Amino acid sequence: MISVIIPVYNEEAVIIQVIDDINSILIKQKIKYEIIIVNDGSNDRTLELLNNCDDIILINRHINRGYGFSIKEGIQKSTGDLILIIDADGSYPVHEISTLINESSSYDMVIGERSGENVSIGLFNRFGKLLLRLLTYSLTSDWIKDINSGLRIFRKELILKYWSIIPDGFSLTTTLTVAFLLEKQKIKFIPIDYYERIGKSKIRPLQDFFNFVILVFRIVSFFKPLRFYLPISIFFLIASILRAIRDILLFNSIETAAVLLFIIAIQTLFFGLLADLIVNKHKNY
Numbered sequence: 001m002i003s004v005i006i007p008v009y010n011e012e013a014v015i016i017q018v019i020d021d022i023n024s025i026l027i028k029q030k031i032k033y034e035i036i037i038v039n040d041g042s043n044d045r046t047l048e049l050l051n052n053c054d055d056i057i058l059i060n061r062h063i064n065r066g067y068g069f070s071i072k073e074g075i076q077k078s079t080g081d082l083i084l085i086i087d088a089d090g091s092y093p094v095h096e097i098s099t100l101i102n103e104s105s106s107y108d109m110v111i112g113e114r115s116g117e118n119v120s121i122g123l124f125n126r127f128g129k130l131l132l133r134l135l136t137y138s139l140t141s142d143w144i145k146d147i148n149s150g151l152r153i154f155r156k157e158l159i160l161k162y163w164s165i166i167p168d169g170f171s172l173t174t175t176l177t178v179a180f181l182l183e184k185q186k187i188k189f190i191p192i193d194y195y196e197r198i199g200k201s202k203i204r205p206l207q208d209f210f211n212f213v214i215l216v217f218r219i220v221s222f223f224k225p226l227r228f229y230l231p232i233s234i235f236f237l238i239a240s241i242l243r244a245i246r247d248i249l250l251f252n253s254i255e256t257a258a259v260l261l262f263i264i265a266i267q268t269l270f271f272g273l274l275a276d277l278i279v280n281k282h283k284n285y
Contacts, residue, residue, distance in 0.1 A: 002026070002033040002101065003080030003156070006088045007070035012045040014090040016053070021094040022086070023055060029098060036077055037088075038070035068172030075159065084153040085173075092151040096192045100153045108158055108185040111177070112151035116193040142181050144189075148174040151192065158185065165222055182223040221275070229272025236265035 004022060008015055019035060026033045036057045039047050041064035050058050059073055071085055082104060086092050092112060100110045137143050150173055159166065162179045166172055180187055221228040240261035247255045 001080035002031060002082045002084055002153070003074070003078035004033060004035045004084045004086065005038065005071055005074035005078065006035065006086055007038045007040055007067050007074070008042060008046055008050070008088045009040045009064060010042045010044045010046060011088040012042075012049060015046060015088050016049055018086075018088055018090060018094065019053060019056060022097065025094055025097050029101060031101070034078070034080060036074040038074045040064050040066070040070045066168040067170045068166060068175075069168035071172055072163075072166060072168070075156065078156065081156055082153055083156050083159065085150065087150040091195050093193050093195070096151065096190065099190055100151070103188050103190065104153045106186070107188040109152060109154035109176070109180055110188045110190060111146065111149050112192040113146040113189040114149055114194040115145050115191045118193040118195070144177065144181070146189070147177045152176075154180075179223065225275030226272045229268050229275065233265050233269040233272065236261050236268060240265055 004026070006015075006018070006022075011018075015037075019037070022035060034057055035055065036059065037050055037053075038059045039050060039061060041061050047060060050056065050060075057077065059070075059077060061070075061073075075083055082101075084097065084100065086094070086097070096112055100112060103110045133144060133147065148171070152173065154176065158180070159176065162176070165179070166175055177187070217228060240258050243258035243261055244254045247253060247258055
């Protein structure tokens, strides 16, 4: 059973076509499925159009809560053991759903990687994606071309495992990718095209990127605490040594600042070791 979850916000121009295309593909697959539409406070004709659809499960919210919140609400409503998510703006090639489904039996998550022959991504977004890739590589040691693709299929039981760190905003997909990488889950990337979206983008580049940076460090501290705390501890340790050398050269004694920096370094390392012990103990259960 596959649960298709589509978060929707002001997509009157394309949502019905997306639903029809998905139905057409999944009927050909001859598999049991459900389509869950989460209307995230749309103020155009989206809700009116969705109310006339008989082949969907509609969750309607009067207040806009965000992309991630909508996905999570759809998952809570779902009955399938596999979750497939796709944007409602017509930017992802619906026919690639078949490829993702066919690969899903061998992997924990299959992602539509936007690296096909026809990819429409603006220069600013390309730069942002490069920064995300560099940051993710520094934390996970994996070079991922498309960390935040909105077309993917994954096992429901696994996202429930990470439920406490899944955000309500656009960084939900990024969080899933990083979490799966850190936990060594099996991921498959399928090259796909990516079209120019129909309608106005809901992404806030600077704010979403800033939130993502905070989120990545939060994820790493959750799964790999030492990878987060150890560099910080080393930084303060080096700073304390340099300050102590300076104090000795200038005053022939070690001042309070150097001692405080050393204490911070030791405390940070202690917190990292303690967190790592807790995480490893939790994994053993």
